[in-house]
Amino acid sequence: DAGVTQSPTHLIKTRGQHVTLRCSPISGHKSVSWYQQVLGQGPQFIFQYYEKEERGRGNFPDRFSARQFPNYSSELNVNALLLGDSALYLCASSSYTGGLAKNIQYFGAGTRLSVL
Amino acid sequence: DAKTTQPTSMDCAEGRAANLPCNHSTISGNEYVYWYRQIHSQGPQYIIHGLKNNETNEMASLIITEDRKSSTLILPHATLRDTAVYYCIVRGVTGGGNKLTFGTGTQLKVEL
Numbered sequence: 001d002a003g004v005t006q007s008p009t010h011l012i013k014t015r016g017q018h019v020t021l022r023c024s025p026i027s028g029h030k031s032v033s034w035y036q037q038v039l040g041q042g043p044q045f046i047f048q049y050y051e052k053e054e055r056g057r058g059n060f061p062d063r064f065s066a067r068q069f070p071n072y073s074s075e076l077n078v079n080a081l082l083l084g085d086s087a088l089y090l091c092a093s094s095s096y097t098g099g100l101a102k103n104i105q106y107f108g109a110g111t112r113l114s115v116l
Numbered sequence: 117d118a119k120t121t122q123p124t125s126m127d128c129a130e131g132r133a134a135n136l137p138c139n140h141s142t143i144s145g146n147e148y149v150y151w152y153r154q155i156h157s158q159g160p161q162y163i164i165h166g167l168k169n170n171e172t173n174e175m176a177s178l179i180i181t182e183d184r185k186s187s188t189l190i191l192p193h194a195t196l197r198d199t200a201v202y203y204c205i206v207r208g209v210t211g212g213g214n215k216l217t218f219g220t221g222t223q224l225k226v227e228l
Binding site for chain 2: 055088096
């Protein structure tokens, strides 16, 4: 079975531009979460979507937005890119059965975004 | 979610057991302990999780102290491919969605 797939794998943008990152969850998983990982740090939570609704949001500016489609795939959009947005963007999928803490998230390989 | 404390780095000889400690002294009764690892430039990989009993799977064992304030991840026979950053995460049932709070983790280096 395919794992979590993300596209593109690498991306180079300039300041002020907009970017869209894509994620396909594991088959049967209805929840997608997005994380940002800057060099030398652990991943930081950005959003979670479940059944096309936002279920959680991290401490990120409004330039960051996301959505989930009927097939449970997801897009992360970042507007007005800053140099500090350069990072590895990770997508994780899970079955997310309500609030059960034993829910396991499985991560994709990420999209490496460089902002010049 | 409870905060965790891990050593910054550890070394282990190949073939030996790697024991990675984690302190989570503020853990509450409904919070689970998760372990993930991240091999360079890849996405985090789920290893194991537990609530209060010791757990074992094909990758590792998780030992949680009786007071649940600390835990140890054990890789019984470490190989060079186990070189990675290991993250200990405590997560409970919160209103913040499916959020995992990563710290800076432990860089495990397995050497010949």
